[in-house]
Amino acid sequence: MQRGGLQTERDGTVLRLSLSGAWTLPSMADLAMQVTAVQAAGLRRAVIDTSRLDRLDTAGAVLLHRLWRRLSEQGAAVDWPQTPERYRRLLDYVAPCEALAPQPRPGSGLIGLIVYFGWLMEFFLREARRFVAFIGRVAESAVRTVVQLKHLRLTSMVYHMEETGLRAIPIVGLLSFLIGMVMAYQGASQLQRFGAEIFVVDLIGISVLRELGVLLTAILIAGRSGSAFTAQIGTMKVNEEIAAMRTLGLDPVIVLVLPRMFALIITLPLLTFFADIMGLLGGALMAWNSLHIDPFLFFQRLHDVITLRTFVVGMIKAPVFAALIALVGCYEGLRVKGDAASVGRLTTRSVVQSIFLVILFDALFSIMFNILNI
Structure with a gap:
């Protein structure tokens, strides 16, 4: 079976991405490099063509979902024409598993800087809340251990x-x-x-x-x-x-x-x-x-x-x-x-x-x- 590939063709503010071969775990190293090389700046619309896609497993679906999310966060409307139902179900399945949201890139100007520092503050508060909860759990266990030294x-x-x-x-x-x-x-x-x-x-x-x-x-x-x-x-x-x-x-x-x-x-x-x-x-x-x-x-x-x-x-x-x-x-x-x-x-x-x-x-x-x- 042909290894997975990604071909891109840009026409102004429209980007066409053609998927081919097998988007499976053995091809992930090459595919990840190709996905990273996709330039999303200035796009208004992206079309992902899966007509030549032979096979898609969970690893490929995760990578494809990351590509879709990256294009969407850059402001591009992403279309999936004629995508088989089995691929759509797999993409819907991996979507909740992508829990690690990428760090937003600061945009140009003052607004982008404010957005970036807002993300940093949100991240800090979330981590602080989790750490304080962990301290409370440890303190409770420590008191219980001191009271009952057998533990x-x-x-x-x-x-x-x-x-x-x-x-x-x-x-x-x-x-x-x-x-x-x-x-x-x-x-x-x-x-x-x-x-x-x-x-x-x-x-x-x-x-x-x-x-x-x-x-x-x-x-x-x-x-x-x-x-x-x-x-x-x-x-x-x-x-x-x-x-x-x-x-x-x-x-x-x-x-x-x-x-x-x-x-x-x-x-x-x-x-x-x-x-x-x-x-x-x-x-x-x-x-x-x-x-x-x-x-x-x-x-x-x-x-x-x-x-x-x-x-x-x-x-x-x-x-x-x-x-x-x-x-x-x-x-x-x-x-x-x-x-x-x-x-x-x-x-x-x-x-x-x-x-x-x-x-x-x-x-x-x-x-x-x-x-x-x-």
């Missing part, structure tokens, strides 16, 4: 504590140490101009303990562990393991989400504490090397100017950031569809969303602490 999967939680905490110590410690050195070096080069080298201790202590320690650790864990959560759960979704769990009467939130979230809530504060120590050590080493500030003097000054409140302010953020990273990672993993491309796409999205929420909540914490004069 707590301790072995899984300890395993994830090792993966997200113990194995992350080297990279967190190294980067925190280097960030402390950079802060000391940059601060020293500026403070030396005013003869205020000793204040580099204040700079390092406040910035590391209050902001950089927890923020850097959370961003590292978002890229390392949050992405792993999405990939692991997404792969299970592709392999239909989660469907099997539901068949056995197991709640994926209790089995998969809660152990990861509890593990991260425990380990991220510990990693933050370790990052604070390494950042201060890096700063002390660079201050000793660049400004000849003795380590004993460095830590004595640190003890005099840094209060316990500065340390607590940074540590309070850690459990909140941990919950956000775990929730986003697991949420995107549970949204994976039945292909590997979906796993990669949502893994990338989970990292971006986690880092965005971490920085957003860090800004909210800063505003709140400023209002409370903390």
Whole structure:
């Protein structure tokens, strides 16, 4: 049987599309390229000729429906003259299955820009509503698990504590140490101009303990562990393991989400504490090397100017950031569809969303602490 093909002929604002051969799954790669190459700008009418179409399966119908929708959204009236009834029934069948609406392309001028931002706002609100609903479901399951500890999967939680905490110590410690050195070096080069080298201790202590320690650790864990959560759960979704769990009467939130979230809530504060120590050590080493500030003097000054409140302010953020990273990672993993491309796409999205929420909540914490004069 002849492989599927698509021939186009344009006459002014009218486009004629002739379908030929078999529009079936084996021909999808070539047909998708031909459909993508169709120029729809400036069309008023499109005629789709199916008289030479030999065969149409579900994959071909989905692609054809996407072509029809693309032409319609560009303002062209689409005609299907003499299309067999069996093809029309198949096209009607796949129409509701095309749930993923394409991102609208901004038109020219101010109106197109307004339409585009309107679509972005609608998308954001829809995703926010779904995520908040997921948070409510997880919170309900967490309360039920805490009340009835028999539902707590301790072995899984300890395993994830090792993966997200113990194995992350080297990279967190190294980067925190280097960030402390950079802060000391940059601060020293500026403070030396005013003869205020000793204040580099204040700079390092406040910035590391209050902001950089927890923020850097959370961003590292978002890229390392949050992405792993999405990939692991997404792969299970592709392999239909989660469907099997539901068949056995197991709640994926209790089995998969809660152990990861509890593990991260425990380990991220510990990693933050370790990052604070390494950042201060890096700063002390660079201050000793660049400004000849003795380590004993460095830590004595640190003890005099840094209060316990500065340390607590940074540590309070850690459990909140941990919950956000775990929730986003697991949420995107549970949204994976039945292909590997979906796993990669949502893994990338989970990292971006986690880092965005971490920085957003860090800004909210800063505003709140400023209002409370903390």
